Amino acid sequence: MSSLSTQLGILQTSNSELATTVSELTAAVIAQNSELKASNDLIAADNQAIKSQITGLPDVVFEQVDSVLPARIDERMELHLYLDVTNGNDSNPGTASAPFKSLKALIDSAPMGSVIIIFGPLGQRIDVNERIQISNKKVVCRLIGATLNLNAIIEVYGSLLRFSYPLIAVNLSVPKGISHYSGDIRLNCTKLVPATGSEALFLQVYTGGDVSGPGSHHSNILFTGEVDGANATADSPFYVFAPTYYMSSMIVTTHNITLGANTNLFHPTYQTLQVGTKGVYLVGS
Known part of the structure:
Protein backbone atom coordinates (compact mmCIF):
# COMPACT_ATOMS: atom_id res chain seq x y z
CA MET A 1 0.00 0.00 0.00
CA ARG A 72 14.32 67.71 -77.00
CA ILE A 73 12.15 67.01 -80.07
CA ASP A 74 11.95 70.72 -80.88
CA GLU A 75 15.71 71.03 -80.50
CA ARG A 76 16.39 68.16 -82.91
CA MET A 77 13.45 68.48 -85.30
CA GLU A 78 13.47 72.26 -85.92
CA LEU A 79 17.05 73.37 -86.23
CA HIS A 80 18.22 76.95 -86.60
CA LEU A 81 21.60 76.59 -88.26
CA TYR A 82 24.04 79.23 -89.45
CA LEU A 83 26.10 79.38 -92.63
CA ASP A 84 29.10 81.63 -93.21
CA VAL A 85 31.10 80.69 -96.29
CA THR A 86 33.92 83.07 -95.32
CA ASN A 87 34.39 82.56 -91.60
CA GLY A 88 32.64 79.24 -90.97
CA ASN A 89 34.04 75.76 -90.43
CA ASP A 90 32.35 72.47 -91.28
CA SER A 91 33.45 70.99 -87.95
CA ASN A 92 31.43 73.66 -86.14
CA PRO A 93 28.00 72.91 -84.62
CA GLY A 94 26.26 75.52 -86.78
CA THR A 95 25.46 78.09 -84.11
CA ALA A 96 25.54 81.84 -84.71
CA SER A 97 29.01 82.06 -83.14
CA ALA A 98 30.28 78.84 -84.76
CA PRO A 99 28.63 78.52 -88.21
CA PHE A 100 29.13 75.97 -90.95
CA LYS A 101 31.19 76.85 -93.99
CA SER A 102 29.43 74.76 -96.66
CA LEU A 103 25.77 74.21 -97.41
CA LYS A 104 26.38 70.46 -97.79
CA ALA A 105 27.84 70.06 -94.28
CA LEU A 106 24.99 72.08 -92.80
CA ILE A 107 22.26 70.00 -94.44
CA ASP A 108 24.04 66.68 -93.80
CA SER A 109 24.31 67.48 -90.08
CA ALA A 110 20.53 67.36 -89.62
CA PRO A 111 18.67 64.07 -89.07
CA MET A 112 15.96 62.86 -91.41
CA GLY A 113 12.58 64.34 -90.60
CA SER A 114 14.00 67.62 -89.36
CA VAL A 115 13.12 71.19 -90.33
CA ILE A 116 16.24 73.26 -91.05
CA ILE A 117 16.12 77.05 -90.99
CA ILE A 118 19.31 78.56 -92.43
CA PHE A 119 20.60 81.96 -91.32
CA GLY A 120 23.80 83.84 -92.06
CA PRO A 121 25.47 87.05 -93.24
CA LEU A 122 24.17 89.08 -96.15
CA GLY A 123 25.44 88.68 -99.70
CA GLN A 124 27.08 85.26 -99.47
CA ARG A 125 28.30 83.34 -102.53
CA ILE A 126 27.34 79.74 -101.85
CA ASP A 127 29.39 77.21 -103.79
CA VAL A 128 27.90 73.74 -104.16
CA ASN A 129 30.95 71.71 -105.13
CA GLU A 130 29.72 68.30 -103.96
CA ARG A 131 26.43 66.51 -104.50
CA ILE A 132 23.88 67.42 -101.84
CA GLN A 133 21.08 64.97 -101.14
CA ILE A 134 18.06 66.25 -99.23
CA SER A 135 15.94 63.25 -98.21
CA ASN A 136 12.89 63.56 -95.94
CA LYS A 137 13.89 67.00 -94.67
CA LYS A 138 12.51 70.52 -94.88
CA VAL A 139 15.14 73.13 -95.71
CA VAL A 140 14.26 76.82 -95.55
CA CYS A 141 17.05 79.19 -96.56
CA ARG A 142 16.65 82.68 -95.09
CA LEU A 143 19.84 84.17 -96.51
CA ILE A 144 19.43 87.65 -98.02
CA GLY A 145 21.24 88.73 -101.17
CA ALA A 146 22.92 85.36 -101.74
CA THR A 147 24.32 83.89 -104.96
CA LEU A 148 24.09 80.15 -105.57
CA ASN A 149 26.82 78.54 -107.67
CA LEU A 150 25.72 75.05 -108.69
CA ASN A 151 28.93 73.22 -109.53
CA ALA A 152 27.32 69.94 -108.42
CA ILE A 153 23.74 68.70 -108.33
CA ILE A 154 21.27 69.10 -105.45
CA GLU A 155 18.88 66.16 -105.06
CA VAL A 156 15.51 66.82 -103.42
CA TYR A 157 13.74 63.55 -102.61
CA GLY A 158 10.53 63.60 -100.60
CA SER A 159 11.63 66.94 -99.19
CA LEU A 160 11.13 70.68 -99.18
CA LEU A 161 13.72 73.21 -100.39
CA ARG A 162 12.71 76.83 -100.10
CA PHE A 163 14.58 80.08 -100.56
CA SER A 164 12.63 82.71 -98.66
CA TYR A 165 14.43 85.66 -100.28
CA PRO A 166 15.36 86.08 -103.97
CA LEU A 167 18.82 84.93 -104.89
CA ILE A 168 20.90 87.50 -106.75
CA ALA A 169 21.86 84.80 -109.24
CA VAL A 170 21.95 81.05 -109.79
CA ASN A 171 25.04 80.12 -111.79
CA LEU A 172 24.73 76.64 -113.27
CA SER A 173 27.92 74.88 -114.44
CA VAL A 174 26.68 71.24 -114.46
CA PRO A 175 24.28 69.58 -116.94
CA LYS A 176 21.41 69.56 -114.42
CA GLY A 177 21.14 71.66 -111.28
CA ILE A 178 18.37 70.24 -109.07
CA SER A 179 16.95 66.74 -109.43
CA HIS A 180 13.70 65.93 -107.65
CA TYR A 181 10.85 63.55 -107.05
CA SER A 182 8.00 64.12 -104.59
CA GLY A 183 9.64 67.46 -103.90
CA ASP A 184 8.37 70.86 -102.83
CA ILE A 185 10.73 73.53 -104.18
CA ARG A 186 10.61 77.32 -104.21
CA LEU A 187 13.49 78.99 -106.01
CA ASN A 188 13.33 82.75 -106.40
CA CYS A 189 16.22 84.27 -108.31
CA THR A 190 16.90 87.47 -110.16
CA LYS A 191 18.86 85.67 -112.88
CA LEU A 192 19.63 82.09 -113.87
CA VAL A 193 22.90 81.78 -115.81
CA PRO A 194 23.54 78.36 -117.40
CA ALA A 195 27.07 77.63 -118.60
CA THR A 196 27.89 76.02 -121.92
CA GLY A 197 26.79 72.39 -121.75
CA SER A 198 24.15 72.94 -119.10
CA GLU A 199 20.88 71.32 -120.14
CA ALA A 200 18.26 72.02 -117.45
CA LEU A 201 17.82 73.57 -114.05
CA PHE A 202 15.24 71.08 -112.72
CA LEU A 203 15.37 67.37 -113.60
CA GLN A 204 12.52 65.09 -112.59
CA VAL A 205 14.13 61.70 -112.02
CA TYR A 206 13.14 58.05 -111.95
CA THR A 207 14.20 56.18 -108.82
CA GLY A 208 12.59 52.81 -109.37
CA GLY A 209 9.28 51.27 -108.42
CA ASP A 210 5.79 51.59 -109.86
CA VAL A 211 5.18 55.01 -111.38
CA SER A 212 1.91 54.13 -113.12
CA GLY A 213 -0.24 55.55 -110.35
CA PRO A 214 -1.06 59.27 -110.16
CA GLY A 215 1.15 61.30 -107.87
CA SER A 216 3.75 58.58 -107.41
CA HIS A 217 6.59 61.01 -108.18
CA HIS A 218 4.70 64.30 -108.12
CA SER A 219 6.48 67.57 -107.28
CA ASN A 220 5.39 71.16 -106.64
CA ILE A 221 7.79 73.85 -107.86
CA LEU A 222 7.79 77.64 -107.90
CA PHE A 223 10.40 79.43 -110.01
CA THR A 224 10.96 83.10 -110.74
CA GLY A 225 13.65 84.97 -112.62
CA GLU A 226 15.33 85.76 -115.91
CA VAL A 227 16.91 82.83 -117.78
CA ASP A 228 20.08 83.88 -119.56
CA GLY A 229 20.47 82.36 -123.02
CA ALA A 230 24.00 83.48 -123.85
CA ASN A 231 25.40 79.95 -123.79
CA ALA A 232 22.40 78.12 -125.29
CA THR A 233 22.18 77.29 -128.97
CA ALA A 234 19.55 76.01 -131.34
CA ASP A 235 21.25 72.61 -131.34
CA SER A 236 21.74 72.62 -127.56
CA PRO A 237 18.80 74.51 -126.07
CA PHE A 238 18.35 75.01 -122.34
CA TYR A 239 15.22 73.96 -120.42
CA VAL A 240 14.16 75.17 -116.99
CA PHE A 241 12.25 71.89 -116.49
CA ALA A 242 13.29 68.55 -117.96
CA PRO A 243 12.24 64.96 -117.16
CA THR A 244 13.70 61.55 -117.46
CA TYR A 245 11.53 59.57 -119.83
CA TYR A 246 8.83 58.05 -117.68
CA MET A 247 5.45 58.95 -116.22
CA SER A 248 5.75 61.92 -113.89
CA SER A 249 3.80 65.02 -112.92
CA MET A 250 4.30 68.48 -111.47
CA ILE A 251 2.44 71.61 -110.54
CA VAL A 252 4.66 74.49 -111.64
CA THR A 253 4.14 78.11 -110.64
CA THR A 254 6.14 80.83 -112.37
CA HIS A 255 6.39 84.56 -111.83
CA ASN A 256 8.29 87.30 -113.68
CA ILE A 257 9.79 84.76 -116.07
CA THR A 258 11.96 86.03 -118.91
CA LEU A 259 13.40 83.44 -121.29
CA GLY A 260 16.54 84.22 -123.26
CA ALA A 261 17.43 83.00 -126.72
CA ASN A 262 17.23 79.21 -127.15
CA THR A 263 15.84 78.73 -123.66
CA ASN A 264 12.51 77.08 -122.90
CA LEU A 265 10.39 76.64 -119.82
CA PHE A 266 9.51 72.96 -120.44
CA HIS A 267 11.20 70.12 -122.29
CA PRO A 268 8.99 68.90 -125.21
CA THR A 269 8.58 65.51 -123.48
CA TYR A 270 6.25 67.24 -121.04
CA GLN A 271 2.61 67.88 -121.76
CA THR A 272 1.44 71.07 -120.09
CA LEU A 273 -1.86 72.71 -119.28
CA GLN A 274 -1.80 76.35 -118.22
CA VAL A 275 -4.35 77.33 -115.60
CA GLY A 276 -6.10 80.41 -116.92
CA THR A 277 -3.79 83.31 -117.68
CA LYS A 278 -1.67 82.79 -114.59
CA GLY A 279 1.81 81.29 -114.62
CA VAL A 280 0.50 78.05 -113.17
CA TYR A 281 0.90 74.80 -115.10
CA LEU A 282 -0.21 71.20 -114.72
CA VAL A 283 2.66 69.20 -116.15
CA GLY A 284 3.00 65.53 -117.02
CA SER A 285 5.16 63.23 -119.10
Whole structure:
Protein backbone atom coordinates (compact mmCIF):
# COMPACT_ATOMS: atom_id res chain seq x y z
CA MET A 1 0.00 0.00 0.00
CA SER A 2 2.84 2.32 0.88
CA SER A 3 4.55 1.54 -2.44
CA LEU A 4 1.41 2.33 -4.38
CA SER A 5 1.05 5.68 -2.60
CA THR A 6 4.63 6.51 -3.42
CA GLN A 7 4.12 5.73 -7.13
CA LEU A 8 0.92 7.76 -7.18
CA GLY A 9 2.80 10.73 -5.70
CA ILE A 10 5.49 10.44 -8.29
CA LEU A 11 2.89 10.32 -11.06
CA GLN A 12 1.12 13.39 -9.70
CA THR A 13 4.43 15.24 -9.55
CA SER A 14 5.20 14.22 -13.13
CA ASN A 15 1.76 15.37 -14.29
CA SER A 16 2.27 18.67 -12.56
CA GLU A 17 5.67 19.15 -14.17
CA LEU A 18 4.21 18.13 -17.56
CA ALA A 19 1.38 20.61 -17.18
CA THR A 20 3.91 23.32 -16.34
CA THR A 21 6.00 22.42 -19.38
CA VAL A 22 2.93 22.42 -21.67
CA SER A 23 1.87 25.78 -20.25
CA GLU A 24 5.33 27.20 -20.83
CA LEU A 25 5.45 25.82 -24.37
CA THR A 26 2.00 27.22 -25.09
CA ALA A 27 3.04 30.63 -23.83
CA ALA A 28 6.21 30.47 -25.94
CA VAL A 29 4.22 29.52 -29.05
CA ILE A 30 1.74 32.34 -28.42
CA ALA A 31 4.61 34.80 -27.99
CA GLN A 32 6.33 33.55 -31.14
CA ASN A 33 3.07 33.79 -33.06
CA SER A 34 2.66 37.36 -31.86
CA GLU A 35 6.18 38.19 -33.08
CA LEU A 36 5.48 36.53 -36.43
CA LYS A 37 2.22 38.47 -36.78
CA ALA A 38 3.98 41.72 -35.99
CA SER A 39 6.68 40.86 -38.52
CA ASN A 40 4.06 39.98 -41.13
CA ASP A 41 2.27 43.26 -40.44
CA LEU A 42 5.55 45.13 -41.06
CA ILE A 43 6.15 43.21 -44.29
CA ALA A 44 2.58 43.90 -45.42
CA ALA A 45 3.05 47.60 -44.66
CA ASP A 46 6.32 47.65 -46.62
CA ASN A 47 4.68 45.85 -49.53
CA GLN A 48 1.83 48.35 -49.53
CA ALA A 49 4.32 51.23 -49.53
CA ILE A 50 6.25 49.67 -52.42
CA LYS A 51 3.00 49.02 -54.28
CA SER A 52 1.97 52.65 -53.81
CA GLN A 53 5.34 53.82 -55.12
CA ILE A 54 5.15 51.49 -58.12
CA THR A 55 1.55 52.53 -58.83
CA GLY A 56 2.48 56.18 -58.85
CA LEU A 57 5.81 55.75 -60.62
CA PRO A 58 4.51 55.71 -64.23
CA ASP A 59 2.72 59.00 -63.67
CA VAL A 60 5.89 60.56 -62.28
CA VAL A 61 7.96 59.15 -65.15
CA PHE A 62 5.46 60.30 -67.75
CA GLU A 63 5.39 63.77 -66.22
CA GLN A 64 9.17 63.93 -66.33
CA VAL A 65 9.26 62.65 -69.93
CA ASP A 66 6.49 65.03 -70.99
CA SER A 67 8.37 67.96 -69.50
CA VAL A 68 11.62 67.08 -71.25
CA LEU A 69 10.77 65.26 -74.48
CA PRO A 70 8.95 68.03 -76.40
CA ALA A 71 11.87 70.37 -75.83
CA ARG A 72 14.32 67.71 -77.00
CA ILE A 73 12.15 67.01 -80.07
CA ASP A 74 11.95 70.72 -80.88
CA GLU A 75 15.71 71.03 -80.50
CA ARG A 76 16.39 68.16 -82.91
CA MET A 77 13.45 68.48 -85.30
CA GLU A 78 13.47 72.26 -85.92
CA LEU A 79 17.05 73.37 -86.23
CA HIS A 80 18.22 76.95 -86.60
CA LEU A 81 21.60 76.59 -88.26
CA TYR A 82 24.04 79.23 -89.45
CA LEU A 83 26.10 79.38 -92.63
CA ASP A 84 29.10 81.63 -93.21
CA VAL A 85 31.10 80.69 -96.29
CA THR A 86 33.92 83.07 -95.32
CA ASN A 87 34.39 82.56 -91.60
CA GLY A 88 32.64 79.24 -90.97
CA ASN A 89 34.04 75.76 -90.43
CA ASP A 90 32.35 72.47 -91.28
CA SER A 91 33.45 70.99 -87.95
CA ASN A 92 31.43 73.66 -86.14
CA PRO A 93 28.00 72.91 -84.62
CA GLY A 94 26.26 75.52 -86.78
CA THR A 95 25.46 78.09 -84.11
CA ALA A 96 25.54 81.84 -84.71
CA SER A 97 29.01 82.06 -83.14
CA ALA A 98 30.28 78.84 -84.76
CA PRO A 99 28.63 78.52 -88.21
CA PHE A 100 29.13 75.97 -90.95
CA LYS A 101 31.19 76.85 -93.99
CA SER A 102 29.43 74.76 -96.66
CA LEU A 103 25.77 74.21 -97.41
CA LYS A 104 26.38 70.46 -97.79
CA ALA A 105 27.84 70.06 -94.28
CA LEU A 106 24.99 72.08 -92.80
CA ILE A 107 22.26 70.00 -94.44
CA ASP A 108 24.04 66.68 -93.80
CA SER A 109 24.31 67.48 -90.08
CA ALA A 110 20.53 67.36 -89.62
CA PRO A 111 18.67 64.07 -89.07
CA MET A 112 15.96 62.86 -91.41
CA GLY A 113 12.58 64.34 -90.60
CA SER A 114 14.00 67.62 -89.36
CA VAL A 115 13.12 71.19 -90.33
CA ILE A 116 16.24 73.26 -91.05
CA ILE A 117 16.12 77.05 -90.99
CA ILE A 118 19.31 78.56 -92.43
CA PHE A 119 20.60 81.96 -91.32
CA GLY A 120 23.80 83.84 -92.06
CA PRO A 121 25.47 87.05 -93.24
CA LEU A 122 24.17 89.08 -96.15
CA GLY A 123 25.44 88.68 -99.70
CA GLN A 124 27.08 85.26 -99.47
CA ARG A 125 28.30 83.34 -102.53
CA ILE A 126 27.34 79.74 -101.85
CA ASP A 127 29.39 77.21 -103.79
CA VAL A 128 27.90 73.74 -104.16
CA ASN A 129 30.95 71.71 -105.13
CA GLU A 130 29.72 68.30 -103.96
CA ARG A 131 26.43 66.51 -104.50
CA ILE A 132 23.88 67.42 -101.84
CA GLN A 133 21.08 64.97 -101.14
CA ILE A 134 18.06 66.25 -99.23
CA SER A 135 15.94 63.25 -98.21
CA ASN A 136 12.89 63.56 -95.94
CA LYS A 137 13.89 67.00 -94.67
CA LYS A 138 12.51 70.52 -94.88
CA VAL A 139 15.14 73.13 -95.71
CA VAL A 140 14.26 76.82 -95.55
CA CYS A 141 17.05 79.19 -96.56
CA ARG A 142 16.65 82.68 -95.09
CA LEU A 143 19.84 84.17 -96.51
CA ILE A 144 19.43 87.65 -98.02
CA GLY A 145 21.24 88.73 -101.17
CA ALA A 146 22.92 85.36 -101.74
CA THR A 147 24.32 83.89 -104.96
CA LEU A 148 24.09 80.15 -105.57
CA ASN A 149 26.82 78.54 -107.67
CA LEU A 150 25.72 75.05 -108.69
CA ASN A 151 28.93 73.22 -109.53
CA ALA A 152 27.32 69.94 -108.42
CA ILE A 153 23.74 68.70 -108.33
CA ILE A 154 21.27 69.10 -105.45
CA GLU A 155 18.88 66.16 -105.06
CA VAL A 156 15.51 66.82 -103.42
CA TYR A 157 13.74 63.55 -102.61
CA GLY A 158 10.53 63.60 -100.60
CA SER A 159 11.63 66.94 -99.19
CA LEU A 160 11.13 70.68 -99.18
CA LEU A 161 13.72 73.21 -100.39
CA ARG A 162 12.71 76.83 -100.10
CA PHE A 163 14.58 80.08 -100.56
CA SER A 164 12.63 82.71 -98.66
CA TYR A 165 14.43 85.66 -100.28
CA PRO A 166 15.36 86.08 -103.97
CA LEU A 167 18.82 84.93 -104.89
CA ILE A 168 20.90 87.50 -106.75
CA ALA A 169 21.86 84.80 -109.24
CA VAL A 170 21.95 81.05 -109.79
CA ASN A 171 25.04 80.12 -111.79
CA LEU A 172 24.73 76.64 -113.27
CA SER A 173 27.92 74.88 -114.44
CA VAL A 174 26.68 71.24 -114.46
CA PRO A 175 24.28 69.58 -116.94
CA LYS A 176 21.41 69.56 -114.42
CA GLY A 177 21.14 71.66 -111.28
CA ILE A 178 18.37 70.24 -109.07
CA SER A 179 16.95 66.74 -109.43
CA HIS A 180 13.70 65.93 -107.65
CA TYR A 181 10.85 63.55 -107.05
CA SER A 182 8.00 64.12 -104.59
CA GLY A 183 9.64 67.46 -103.90
CA ASP A 184 8.37 70.86 -102.83
CA ILE A 185 10.73 73.53 -104.18
CA ARG A 186 10.61 77.32 -104.21
CA LEU A 187 13.49 78.99 -106.01
CA ASN A 188 13.33 82.75 -106.40
CA CYS A 189 16.22 84.27 -108.31
CA THR A 190 16.90 87.47 -110.16
CA LYS A 191 18.86 85.67 -112.88
CA LEU A 192 19.63 82.09 -113.87
CA VAL A 193 22.90 81.78 -115.81
CA PRO A 194 23.54 78.36 -117.40
CA ALA A 195 27.07 77.63 -118.60
CA THR A 196 27.89 76.02 -121.92
CA GLY A 197 26.79 72.39 -121.75
CA SER A 198 24.15 72.94 -119.10
CA GLU A 199 20.88 71.32 -120.14
CA ALA A 200 18.26 72.02 -117.45
CA LEU A 201 17.82 73.57 -114.05
CA PHE A 202 15.24 71.08 -112.72
CA LEU A 203 15.37 67.37 -113.60
CA GLN A 204 12.52 65.09 -112.59
CA VAL A 205 14.13 61.70 -112.02
CA TYR A 206 13.14 58.05 -111.95
CA THR A 207 14.20 56.18 -108.82
CA GLY A 208 12.59 52.81 -109.37
CA GLY A 209 9.28 51.27 -108.42
CA ASP A 210 5.79 51.59 -109.86
CA VAL A 211 5.18 55.01 -111.38
CA SER A 212 1.91 54.13 -113.12
CA GLY A 213 -0.24 55.55 -110.35
CA PRO A 214 -1.06 59.27 -110.16
CA GLY A 215 1.15 61.30 -107.87
CA SER A 216 3.75 58.58 -107.41
CA HIS A 217 6.59 61.01 -108.18
CA HIS A 218 4.70 64.30 -108.12
CA SER A 219 6.48 67.57 -107.28
CA ASN A 220 5.39 71.16 -106.64
CA ILE A 221 7.79 73.85 -107.86
CA LEU A 222 7.79 77.64 -107.90
CA PHE A 223 10.40 79.43 -110.01
CA THR A 224 10.96 83.10 -110.74
CA GLY A 225 13.65 84.97 -112.62
CA GLU A 226 15.33 85.76 -115.91
CA VAL A 227 16.91 82.83 -117.78
CA ASP A 228 20.08 83.88 -119.56
CA GLY A 229 20.47 82.36 -123.02
CA ALA A 230 24.00 83.48 -123.85
CA ASN A 231 25.40 79.95 -123.79
CA ALA A 232 22.40 78.12 -125.29
CA THR A 233 22.18 77.29 -128.97
CA ALA A 234 19.55 76.01 -131.34
CA ASP A 235 21.25 72.61 -131.34
CA SER A 236 21.74 72.62 -127.56
CA PRO A 237 18.80 74.51 -126.07
CA PHE A 238 18.35 75.01 -122.34
CA TYR A 239 15.22 73.96 -120.42
CA VAL A 240 14.16 75.17 -116.99
CA PHE A 241 12.25 71.89 -116.49
CA ALA A 242 13.29 68.55 -117.96
CA PRO A 243 12.24 64.96 -117.16
CA THR A 244 13.70 61.55 -117.46
CA TYR A 245 11.53 59.57 -119.83
CA TYR A 246 8.83 58.05 -117.68
CA MET A 247 5.45 58.95 -116.22
CA SER A 248 5.75 61.92 -113.89
CA SER A 249 3.80 65.02 -112.92
CA MET A 250 4.30 68.48 -111.47
CA ILE A 251 2.44 71.61 -110.54
CA VAL A 252 4.66 74.49 -111.64
CA THR A 253 4.14 78.11 -110.64
CA THR A 254 6.14 80.83 -112.37
CA HIS A 255 6.39 84.56 -111.83
CA ASN A 256 8.29 87.30 -113.68
CA ILE A 257 9.79 84.76 -116.07
CA THR A 258 11.96 86.03 -118.91
CA LEU A 259 13.40 83.44 -121.29
CA GLY A 260 16.54 84.22 -123.26
CA ALA A 261 17.43 83.00 -126.72
CA ASN A 262 17.23 79.21 -127.15
CA THR A 263 15.84 78.73 -123.66
CA ASN A 264 12.51 77.08 -122.90
CA LEU A 265 10.39 76.64 -119.82
CA PHE A 266 9.51 72.96 -120.44
CA HIS A 267 11.20 70.12 -122.29
CA PRO A 268 8.99 68.90 -125.21
CA THR A 269 8.58 65.51 -123.48
CA TYR A 270 6.25 67.24 -121.04
CA GLN A 271 2.61 67.88 -121.76
CA THR A 272 1.44 71.07 -120.09
CA LEU A 273 -1.86 72.71 -119.28
CA GLN A 274 -1.80 76.35 -118.22
CA VAL A 275 -4.35 77.33 -115.60
CA GLY A 276 -6.10 80.41 -116.92
CA THR A 277 -3.79 83.31 -117.68
CA LYS A 278 -1.67 82.79 -114.59
CA GLY A 279 1.81 81.29 -114.62
CA VAL A 280 0.50 78.05 -113.17
CA TYR A 281 0.90 74.80 -115.10
CA LEU A 282 -0.21 71.20 -114.72
CA VAL A 283 2.66 69.20 -116.15
CA GLY A 284 3.00 65.53 -117.02
CA SER A 285 5.16 63.23 -119.10
